[in-house]
Amino acid sequence: MNSAIDFYFDFSSPYGYLASTRIDELAARHGRSVAWRPFLLGAAFKLTGQRALVEQPIRGPYHERDFARSARLLGVPFLLPAKFPFFALAASRAFYWLGDSGQAKALAKAVYHAAFAEGRDVTPVSTVVEIAGSLGIEELERGLDQPEAKARLREATDAAIARGVFGSPFFIVDGEPFWGHDRLAQVERWLETGGW
Amino acid sequence: MNSAIDFYFDFSSPYGYLASTRIDELAARHGRSVAWRPFLLGAAFKLTGQRALVEQPIRGPYHERDFARSARLLGVPFLLPAKFPFFALAASRAFYWLGDSGQAKALAKAVYHAAFAEGRDVTPVSTVVEIAGSLGIEELERGLDQPEAKARLREATDAAIARGVFGSPFFIVDGEPFWGHDRLAQVERWLETGGW
Numbered sequence: 001m002n003s004a005i006d007f008y009f010d011f012s013s014p015y016g017y018l019a020s021t022r023i024d025e026l027a028a029r030h031g032r033s034v035a036w037r038p039f040l041l042g043a044a045f046k047l048t049g050q051r052a053l054v055e056q057p058i059r060g061p062y063h064e065r066d067f068a069r070s071a072r073l074l075g076v077p078f079l080l081p082a083k084f085p086f087f088a089l090a091a092s093r094a095f096y097w098l099g100d101s102g103q104a105k106a107l108a109k110a111v112y113h114a115a116f117a118e119g120r121d122v123t124p125v126s127t128v129v130e131i132a133g134s135l136g137i138e139e140l141e142r143g144l145d146q147p148e149a150k151a152r153l154r155e156a157t158d159a160a161i162a163r164g165v166f167g168s169p170f171f172i173v174d175g176e177p178f179w180g181h182d183r184l185a186q187v188e189r190w191l192e193t194g195g196w
Numbered sequence: 197m198n199s200a201i202d203f204y205f206d207f208s209s210p211y212g213y214l215a216s217t218r219i220d221e222l223a224a225r226h227g228r229s230v231a232w233r234p235f236l237l238g239a240a241f242k243l244t245g246q247r248a249l250v251e252q253p254i255r256g257p258y259h260e261r262d263f264a265r266s267a268r269l270l271g272v273p274f275l276l277p278a279k280f281p282f283f284a285l286a287a288s289r290a291f292y293w294l295g296d297s298g299q300a301k302a303l304a305k306a307v308y309h310a311a312f313a314e315g316r317d318v319t320p321v322s323t324v325v326e327i328a329g330s331l332g333i334e335e336l337e338r339g340l341d342q343p344e345a346k347a348r349l350r351e352a353t354d355a356a357i358a359r360g361v362f363g364s365p366f367f368i369v370d371g372e373p374f375w376g377h378d379r380l381a382q383v384e385r386w387l388e389t390g391g392w
Binding site (some may be wrong): 044047048049050051056057058059061062065066069070072073161164166167177179180182183185186189196 | 240243244245246247252253254255257258261262265266268269357360362363373375376378379381382385392
């Protein structure tokens with residue numbers, strides 16, 4: 001049986017959002033599943049010395065243009081939230097609180113859609129709870145403050161960094177790392193050919 | 197008449213080398229020429245706060261792998277020089293000293309090939325002069341120390357940054373900016389469609 005593709009992303013990453021709209025379908029074409037693995041990109045940035053793209057002189061305006069241009073090319077709706085970059089703690093904790101379930105992935109897709117298709121501020125716990133509620137996921141709020149919820153996200157972030165993940169999105173296919181939504185064509189080719 | 201594609205690059209950029217092996221042919225398919233425009237990426241990094249990829253923790257090993265993997269996919273020879281990153285001052289000055297001529301582009305291709313196909317150290321003036329000599333370009337050495345040669349490179353670098361160029365390779369097609377050799381498919385599509 002073929003192993004899952006690991007899909008690492010931060011909920012505040014526009015390129016992660018773009019990849020999230022394609023990765024499941026891409027993997028399915030090659031008989032693969034996808035393990036969605038949100039993490040806190042800021043923890044990796046502390047080690048690599050990076051900071052959010054849009055906060056960087058000269059690079060920021062380019063990337064704002066590129067987010068929208070790349071989305072148009074994919075035919076995906078895109079609207080950058082007024083508050084950007086943001087810290088997606090609530091959504092990330094919620095994901096792991098729900099465990100490795102279809103509910104967690106459904107919530108992830110809905111959060112990404114709210115943030116980058118609708119431009120909503122998804123940082124408040126209440127917003128994440130509301131989005132979850134619209135999917136029939138109840139009693140989320142009580143979980144998010146549990147030490148267990150915090151610990152799971154911390155462990156997931158540490159595990160991502162330990163595997164060399166430093167950006168969002170980041171894919172690992174049979175041990176081979178690929179960074180960036182613009183590497184999806186290479187990911188697909190790797191799946192087709194087993195490497196080159 | 198269609199305007200030229202501006203191709204900005206630093207001679208020490210492996211992704212610039214990869215793009216250099218494809219850009220002329222890609223442009224020709226769409227009836228375009230390419231204006232090769234080397235610049236000193238370090239000057240842009242001072243403004244954006246970036247530094248060389250391989251000097252960055254975690255990101256460095258990934259990119260060394262990605263350079264070679266991307267080259268294999270293109271079917272292009274690749275060997276990272278032992279001294280890397282390097283400061284390509286001599287080659288950059290030589291390019292502009294030769295002016296906007298076929299000689300300058302021929303030298304650029306030969307320097308890139310020496311650096312990243314053969315893994316040679318192209319930082320010494322003597323090496324650039326030797327590479328130029330193998331192309332029948334003589335009397336280069338005397339020019340490189342001229343204030344005029346230094347000034348042309350400085351002006352080219354300032355002009356690149358003034359247009360928002362912050363990385364290598366970087367393309368501008370009819371005013372539209374694209375960063376990265378992994379944007380070449382988008383560059384080609386832009387040429388085909390006039391934008392999206």
